[in-house]
Amino acid sequence: MNIVILDAATLNNADLSALNNINEQANSVVKSYETTSKSQIQEHCKNADVIITNKICLGHEDLINLPKLKLICIAATGTNNIDLVTAKSQGIAVTNVAGYSTASVVQHTFTLILTLMSNSHKYIQDCKNDAWQKSDMFCLLNHPISELENKTLTIIGYGALGKGVENIAKAFGMKVLISERKNQASREGRTNFESALKQADIVSIHSPLTEETKSLISNNEFSLMKPTAVLINTARGGIVDETALVKALKNKLIAASATDVLSLEPAKESNPLIQYKGDNLIITPHIAWGSKESIARLVKEISLNIIAFYNDENRNRIV
Structure with missing residues (x-):
């Protein structure tokens, strides 16, 4: 053989x-x-x-x-x-x-969530740029820090990954909503898709990429979300309309986003998310699965x- x-x-x-x-x-x-x-x-x-x-x-x-x-x-x-x-x-x-890869993806999902909610990526950069060294007091609090406790997490995609994220979210004291499929009547234990987006402080995507989920999150969906909400995608890049995401970040329709996946991989310079230079976007190179x-x-x-x-x-x- x-x-x-x-x-x-x-x-x-x-x-x-x-x-x-x-x-x-x-x-x-x-x-x-x-x-x-x-x-x-x-x-x-x-x-x-x-x-x-x-x-x-x-x-x-x-x-x-x-x-x-x-x-x-x-x-x-x-x-x-x-x-x-x-x-x-x-x-x-x-x-x-x-x-x-369930444990690895769940861990990376929360790495991204915690990074955005604590703005740790900005504080790390501040230290590299000597901002703390020049501070007048013992700490530097120039970026907002939010606790996960009592925040609402909407999970899109409720397979093993979605359930794993739910378990960790509950350990943080979060309220978890399981989104129903778009344009579908809500099953027991699920929340209407649009309502789940409206209520979310954090949206985390764990669906496969299918014809049904292609560009599932686009201009209309961003318009439903809170301006303080963050979007996490460790699933597939094509689920989020990348041009719409850049527009939402620029226009402050949402606060921030983190993605481990792009519509075409490896990343291309022409990708709108790669071109976007705002500090409210984190991109990692499809590593969530790779512990x-x-x-x-x-x-x-x-x-x-x-x-x-x-x-x-x-x-x-x-x-």
Whole structure:
């Protein structure tokens, strides 16, 4: 069995011993590439029985020209980088991994929330710029600091991530609203979408990107929010209309925002959020999922998916 990792750089030098164990058990060879361009796919994968990919896309032409390929292991939850229809028609199994990054994403979500609510990023910069050193008193209080206790957090997307954020929010003494889907009648325990936005001090997004959620937060939604509200997005960039977000930040329709994701990644200089230089926006480079513990769980789950496939067990199968 020949195993090929197409974008090992996304595993951030993780311990791959779980994959090496497969190597020993199945008398197979693991070949790892830091990254793979579109033009390199055929060369890198020509002898592959198993491909491991995080974000490298495998389309129709790629798959029909890899007759040895038996299994694609997506090193993530989302499956939009694989032509699943072609994979099925070619008899290629596809697996993914879910739930491995919940603790990491929840932690990063609150890193962003706490940074904005305490303005710690501005205070850190003040110290670097000698503002504290020049202060007339022992402390510097030139940026507002807000407590999380008694604030209202609206969660959009109530899967494992949304529920994890809810648990931590309640530990801070926050009021939590679970948003209903837009234009849907409210189910028990959910709050109408527009009402949830109006009440929120903080909005945190944890939905997948679908046709339904594309540009879910745009000009109209920002007009509903409090001018003191902040928006957190650790889900997918396309859920928030980036041009509308810049407009909302500039016009003080909301106080601040933090995002770990953009509509096109890696970031492009032309992206309106990259171009925006206001200090009420924080951007991190899609790192919420990437704790060392999270990546270790990911590698372990991939190895178990491969073992299960060769044992004719249905584990995390998408196709």
